[in-house]
Amino acid sequence: MEQVICVEDLKREFVSKKGLLRREKKVVKAVDGISFDVKRGEIFGLLGQNGAGKTTTIKMLTTLLAPTSGKCEVLGYKAFGEEKKIRSRINFIFGGEMGVYRRLSARDNLRYFSNLYLIPKKKQDERIDKILELVNLKDRADDLAETYSKGMIQRLQIARGLINDPEILFMDEPTVGLDPVGARMLRDIIRRLKEDGKTVLLTTHNLAEVEELCDRLVIINKGKVIAKGTPQSIKGSYASLEDSYVELVKGVSA
Template sequence: MSFSIETYNLTRIFKSKQSGRINIVKALDNVNLKVSKGELFGLLGPNGAGKTTLIKILCTLLFPTSGKAYVNGYDILKDTSKIREIINVASGGETPGYGILTVKENLWFFSQLYGIPNRIAKERINKLLEIVDLKDKTNERLNKLSSGMKQKLNIARSLLNDPQILFLDEPTLGLDVISAHQIREYIKFWIKEKENRTVFLTTHYMAEAEELCDRVAIIDEGKIVACDTPENLKKMVSKGSSFEIEIAYINDEKINLLKSLKGIMALSFNHKIDENLTIIKIIVENESIISDVISMILSLKSKVISLKKIEPTLETVFMSLVGKGLEND
């Protein structure tokens, strides 16, 4: 089997000096991954887990401290030019060009940077504008576009050179539900359109990884803690039972008291301040423990609004492996 991406004990350490002291952060810690050609591969983890650092290394924008990495068989340290010819990258929240230029002018500008012949560039630009549904915005200035439209343009820009491998770093970050759905549809269309195209996607949205990816690696504090298909990952949490509890708002200090209860394998929470609610998701060793959880919630002067058992998801997988939810990092 040939691989689009391979990493072997890939490590990246950042050092900084503050008040005379040297701070050391291990952003990547012996990462070993293999991504097959034609695969839509996801890297799931919280902010600061090392996702962007890994993409920068694979895109030849950052050197590793140690270890090896190959993109389509090319060494990231020795074959940077060859790698850059066959890849592209788009990041969520990134400005896709110059505000005073129109949508079409921005794409034309980047096509020339990529060295694409004029005729081919025109054909690709027209095709990509249709794919990302920006045909009616062709002559609109970039600075007049909404966030969703800018990200659509960013995706179009990343496809201009017809890359073999597309790196997407949080591609739907900050987008509304409709725009995020459209971006995901473009990604699925693009990878199926031509054989052996590969997508390497980073995200902290569980549902996005579950919907899009053939396989998912979970990263936390620079380490890969699991890697498999979404279905196989969900089988890993079959030992415990997962519940979602909606309660009247309690602060983080009180939630930490809940975590101390015996039999709780993992707990994550999300506050809805406007509604004065806290949503708690827990994995327990057995269902009988729920009565203890409810009793403690009531003793903390809160009240239970709803309680339901939930099926395993990538979120519960992450919780079981790391002991917390993505939003509680």
């Protein structure tokens, strides 16, 4: 299978000033030499405790943040240096309620983002209808987003993330704050994206979700990879992936 993400010994440091006179430098190694790859069509999980370096990694992969060093390639191009070749072919969704206009309907939100991506007017209606259908928003497509539930807003965010028909969709905690029904609907959508041939890289703190959805995953802790493989291989002889995860994280923190 074709590799669409390749990360090797990737590092990102942040330097901040501390102390009363802000003369002391503090270096945070947010991502400290991680390596993994993602193949086309996979649902790939990026897991780790708060502050492990997940968002920093996603920002580098989505061309929003420059690495300090290491290899960070997406669709065969350098995420920093060749970002123009990547941007039109990927998209990302961050959990929470940012990224859509609440004073517009779902349809108008999607028209707006279609225009930003320079999607020809002729193609827009067909694509928007198809996406609204996929995320189960067709019935409410013309109501203002401010009247939507949290789950509907989250689905509208996914719709926004699909507007450029991306080959890779990055999702940072897509089911955060959703009730069980809403979260399940979202997982169904993610599975349908895979059936459609898309690659999905997601972060989540929900281990059952990872077990259910992900083909492979990597667990990072303090910027370093502590485990990678299929949910089954990481679970090993533990009763659940969660048990195995807790032991792994405890092991490196001891």
